[in-house]
Amino acid sequence: FPELKKAADSTTGYGTLTSITTKVLDSDLYLRIGMFCGDAAGHNMVEKAAAGIAGYLIQQFSGKISLGSLSSNYCIDKKPGKINVEKGRGKSVEAQVVLNEDSIKKHFRTTGKRLEELNLKKNINGSKLAGSFARNAHHANMVAAVYLATGQDIANVVEGSLGETIIESYDKETLFAVKLPSIIVGTVGGGTTLPYAQENLKLLECCGSGEPIGSNSKKLAEIIASTVLAGELSLLAALSNENELLKAHLCYERKEINGIHL
Numbered sequence: 391f392p393e394l395k396k397a398a399d400s401t402t403g404y405g406t407l408t409s410i411t412t413k414v415l416d417s418d419l420y421l422r423i424g425m426f427c428g429d430a431a432g433h434n435m436v437e438k439a440a441a442g443i444a445g446y447l448i449q450q451f452s453g454k455i456s457l458g459s460l461s462s463n464y465c466i467d468k469k470p471g472k473i474n475v476e477k478g479r480g481k482s483v484e485a486q487v488v489l490n491e492d493s494i495k496k497h498f499r500t501t502g503k504r505l506e507e508l509n510l511k512k513n514i515n516g517s518k519l520a521g522s523f524a525r526n527a528h529h530a531n532m533v534a535a536v537y538l539a540t541g542q543d544i545a546n547v548v549e550g551s552l553g554e555t556i557i558e559s560y561d562k563e564t565l566f567a568v569k570l571p572s573i574i575v576g577t578v579g580g581g582t583t584l585p586y587a588q589e590n591l592k593l594l595e596c597c598g599s600g601e602p603i604g605s606n607s608k609k610l611a612e613i614i615a616s617t618v619l620a621g622e623l624s625l626l627a628a629l630s631n632e633n634e635l636l637k638a639h640l641c642y643e644r645k646e647i648n649g650i651h652l
Contacts, residue, residue: 397446398439404428404603405435410443411477413464419455420464422473429599429607431480431543431576437461468545475523475552480574481608485615486556486567487623494564498627502557502564508630509557525554527629529570532621536614537575540594541587546574550614555622568619575614577606 391410398407409424421443427435437460444457461467466474494502513525530551537544549572556567577596581587591597594613600606628635 394443394446397442398423398425401438401442402435404430405432405439407439411464418458420462422464426604427576427607428603429577429605430579431546431574431607433467433543433580468543468548470523470548470552472523474549474572476571479549479572480546481611482569482571483573483611483615484567484569485612485619486565487619489564489566491562491564494627498623498630500627500630502559504630505564505566505626506557506559508626509555512626512629513555524552526551526568527555527622527625529553529555529568529618529622532618533570533573533614536610536617539587539590540575540577540610541581541584541591542575543580546572549574553618555626557626566619566623568615568622570611570615570618573611573614575607575610577610 394410395407399405405425405427407423408426411422411424413420413422421440423436423440423443425432425436425439440460444460448455448457463469464473465479489502491502494500494505513527517525530547533550534544534547536542537547537550550570552572553568553570556565556569558565576582577591578599582591582597588597591610594610596606596609596613598606600609625635628638
């Protein structure tokens, strides 16, 4: 590992190799590379590191091995995969809140027990019936909104949607939590350099490289988790009230666009 780390780290001034997971299939060796990427999302950084590792191995085993592809799908990028749920990809982040029963009844017009039951039957059991890796109502909506606003790779919403919502109701309080195992974000490089993304990242106070390095991208991941928590609670509360979600859609949907009645 030390020699592979040296080969990987030589390709970047900011990142560092943290792990390598290997799998053998037929005559092929698959590597899954883990790196600390500072405040970058890290797509290019990891690919350059992979090239460095491949070059080192080919040199060591001259004539005996060859490179099939820098990307083997063992990552797994922009596709749903069980390994990303279990092992994580990018940043794994959680957010939670404890609500008392009076607040739930007043602000959400529902109960903790009703939310817990809905989460079990919809997010857990319903997802199992569908064969889904995710256990949530709509994490993707909030993840996509923040990704678009801050210049992230929007295709990584696929991994970002693979989260879990947890609701545990007790006598007078209810724990509401979300777990997001694969949030892939950066605050430097790529789309984050676009003017609109810079403006939004500055509003969130996590633009550019953080001090210490990596802190700004971690902060952005935490903001996303908090946003998902709020959106998930809102939707499940609406779904726990008969037809409230449908009524809201019908009431507030756009009736006219550019003078054309829809």
